[in-house]
Amino acid sequence: MSGITRDPELAHLYQPTLLVSDSQRSYSSLRDAFLEHLKPGDFIEHMRVAELIDNEWESLRLRKFKSLIVAGARRQAVQNLLTVLLQNNDASEIEAFFYHQNCPAKG
DSSP states (O other), X not given: OOGGGOSHHHHGGGOOOOOTTSOHHHHHHHHHHHHHHHOOOSHHXXXXXXXXXXXXXXXXXXXXXXXXXXXXXXXXXXXXXXXXXXXXXXXXXXXXXXXXXHXXXXX
């Protein structure tokens, strides 16, 4: 922890609540960058900086999870879409559509 947070009364403000998938090193780097840049002076400023750090960490975590959710759901979404298409259309129509999309007209 940086020198700014060696004070035991302030250090507890910067203790993260990390998930198993979170990186302590990444969190510490983020925290130290905020502290270096903002240089809080009193307890209230330390409280606000700790809140900013936690909010930014949560935002980064949610972005990561969002991309994992979208990637994980992609296959099922395509399967659902194809099921609907195949139930409602003749297979030859779908084949013609894909052929048209992948083979531009010759002219």
